[in-house]
Structures are given as C-alpha cells and as structure tokens.
Amino acid sequence: MERIEHRACAGGWQDVYRHQSVTLGCAMNFAIYLPPQAEHGPVPVLYWLSGLTCTEQNFITKAGAQRYAAEHGIAIVAPDTSPRGDDVADDAAYDLGKGAGFYLNATQAPWANHYRMYDYVVTELPALIEARFPVSQARALSGHSMGGHGALVLALRNPGRYRSVSAFSPIVAPSQVPWGEKAFNAYLGPDQADWQAWDATALIAHATERLPLLVEQGLGDEFLEKQLRPTLLQTACDAVGHPLQLNLRPDYDHSYYFIASFIGEHVDWHARALHA
Template identity: 65%
Template sequence: MERVSRQACFGGWQDVYRFDSKSLAGSATVGVYLPPQAEQRKLPVLYWLSGLTCTEQNFISKAGAQRYAAEHGVILVAPDTSPRGDQVADADRYDLGQGAGFYLNATRQPWAAHYRMYDFVVEELPGWIESHFPASDRRAISGHSMGGHGALVIALRNQSRYRSVSAFAPIVAPTQVPWGELAFSTYLGEDRLSWQDYDATALLTRLGWRHGSILIDQGEADDFLDSQLQPQRLREAAAAVNAPLHLRLQPGYDHSYYFIASFVGEHIAHHAAALQD
C-alpha cells in the first residue's frame, strides 16, 4: 500500500492511503484517521460512506469529525465512493458512473468488472484496516445521501458485523426515487426484485434491526428531501416492525457539509457508546 498524505490532527494523524483492491479490480483510495489512543491499544472503527460526486476528501476535510473521534478513541475510515481510473466505466452525468458507485455489486456490463463497492466495504476494507492498523473488529457505519443509503443497507444486511448505524440525509428507498431507479436499472438491470437487496426500507421491513437506535438526521431545507430522500418511508417501515429509529428533522439545514459538521459530533458519540467493550 502507498501512503499518499499525512497530516497531524487533534493529537492523531489524518492519513490517505492507496492500495490494490481485488473487489474493484484496481486501486482504492481511503482516508484513515488514527486518534492519539491508537498508539496505545486497538480501537473500534467507524466507517463513513460519502455521497454522489464525492471522494474520500469531502468527509475528512469538511466534516470536522476528527475532533470527536479523538475525544472518543475511534478510528475513522472514509473510502472513495466508487472505483476510479481510465479502465473503469463511466457516464457523462454526476449521478452515474465514477463518483456514483451506490455501494452495490453491479451485475451488468460494463459496470460489473469494477463496480463492486458492496463487497469492498463489507469484506475487503475491514480486512485491510484490521490487518494494517491498530483496529479491533468492533465496527460501526455511517454516511451521507448515497452513502447514507449504503450505510443503512450494509448494516441491515450484516447485523453481526456492525454494532451501530447512522446516516445524514440518506436515500432510504432508492427503488422508489429517480436516483435509485437510474442507478439500479443501469448497474443491476430491470429485475426490480433484485433491487430490494439494496433498499433500506425494504430490508428493514424484512430483517428488522436488533441493535440500538438507528440515528438519522435530515435537514428540512434540503432541496432533495421530497424528490429523492423521503425519510418518512423508513419511519413507516420502522414502526411496522417495531425497529428503534431516531429520525431527527432539523429546521433550516440543507444537504451540505455545513449540515453534517453541525451534528457529526453527536453521531460519533452515538457510535462510541455502541462500540464500547
């Protein structure tokens, strides 16, 4: 692996690494924040999945999360949002192709060759982290927008691997909104039944949630609230199966990292409590 950059940050280190990924059939870029406690012992890990058009840089440079990770002794891991490179299929739009991996395993060509972000996040990335850093197998996951969709789906489908989940402005029902319908039909094909494995609302209805409360923050001034996000669908599903959901609608907040930075400390505290031995 290659360390691309390193900055001192709140007593620890904000690093960026690049390594060869089998899942993505190419290189992967990942931000890793090691708080000061990592010099003494293995620490739990919070995985962060970013949204459309983002790279690993958005979260590590805009959210201000390192301060809270240092307070609670949590490693932060923020991968890029898709495979990258000249050999990787792309599309001439922001919501498809590179930067828009949707955290699934594509089954249609040309996407299937590289777009296997689900396997990357669930299997390969934790294995890499736990092999190369002072990280325990106590894991939590969070994300924003497309990444919130990914965090919810991955946590619901792998409840033995993650102790907690949260999200900012997640796409909770991608099979029923334009962003998800475009991505799923392109990456997975027209069989809508196969889409259900990547829909948090459908998964919560089918699988429930056996850990503590799912924390979601949603800005009420978000331009995508009604057309793409529709958090009420997840609230209805949670009520139907008696799943613990804490959905907070935040007046005045939009879809930006100003919103994330305002509440990320509370999210890290939420995960830190769940990640204790």
C-alpha cells in the same frame, strides 16, 4: 499500499493511502484517522460512506469529525465512493458511474467488471484495515446521502457485523426515487425485484437484527421531497417495530454545513456502542 497523505490532526494522524483493490480491479484511495489512543492499543472503527460525486477527501476536510473521534478514541475510515481508473466504466452524468457506486455489487455490463463497492466496503477494506492498523474488530457505519443509503443497507444486510449505524440525509428508498431508479436500472437491470436487496425500506421488513437507526435530516434540504423521503423509512420501521431516531432539523440543507453541525452527536452515538 502507499501512504500519500500524513497530517497531524486533533492529537492524532489523518492519513490517506492508495492500494490495489482485488475486489474492484483498480487502485483505490481510502482515508484513515487514527486518534492519539491508537498509540497505546487497538481502537474501534467508524466507517464513513460519502455521497454522490465525493471522494475520500470530502468528509475528512469538511466534517470536522477528527476532534470528536480523538475525544472518544475512535478511528475513522473513509473510502472513495466508486472504483476509479481509465478502464472503469463511467457515465457523463454525476449520478451514475465514477463517484456514484451506490455501495452495491453490479450485475450488468459494463458495470459488473468493477462496481462491487458492497464487497469492498464490507469485506476487503476492513480486512486490510484490521491487518495493517492498530484497530479492533468493533465496527460502526455512517454516511451521507448515497452513503447514508449505503450505511443503512450494509448494516441491515450484515447482522452482527456492526455495533451501530447512523446516516445524514440518506436515500432511504432508492427503488422509489429518481437517483436510485437510474442507478439500479443500470447496475442491477430492469427487474425491480432485484432492487429490493439494496433498498433499506424493503430490508427493514425482514431484518433479523433490530439495530437502532439514527437518521439526521435537514428540512431545508433541496432533495428532501424528490430523492430522500425519510417518511418512507419511518413508515417501514413503524410497521415492524424497528428502532429509529429520526431527527428532523429545520432550515438545514444537504451540505457539509449540516453534517458538521451534528457530527459530534453521531460520533458520540457510535462511541457508546463501540465501547460498550
């Protein structure tokens, strides 16, 4: 493992590391913010999952989350959004292939060789983080857009593994919108029954843990009606009594200006669960 960035930030350190991922079969970058409290003992971890076209850089340079993490004594880990490298399958479009891993385990060629972001984020990366850094096993999840989908799905599929989960502008029902339909058909094949295991609105009905969901959605989001459709998540939660706080924010769009405006509230939400 090689540290490739090391920057003082909000009293702590914002670092980026590169390591060889066994799960993905390629070199991967991840960012980790260690608050000043980490100098005195293990701190809990918030995992942030970014959206389409992003890398580990987008969140750490645009969201301004570090100062809130420092206030609450929380580390933040932000992985890349897909496997990378010359041998990794790709597509010319922005919404499939590199930068568009969708936080699932692909089953179809040529994607299955490398696209196992679910196993990487749930298992390999936390094991590495917990072995190499002063962090505890108290974990939380958040993310944006495709990463919001990832956060919701990972939490719903792994009861007891995460203390809290939130999302900004998530793709809540990927099996019912163009982004998800394209990715799922490529990564998982045409059988839509196989898609349900990666769709938050489908998983809600069978969830064995009623972990409260915090979802932030801008009403000025250009992808709101076609790709995001948060009312589908509200309907699924209402049907089974799953706790959901859906904040609909007038005027805000899909950008990191939206995330930066409310990230402090989300870090506070996670801090209360992580320190409970």
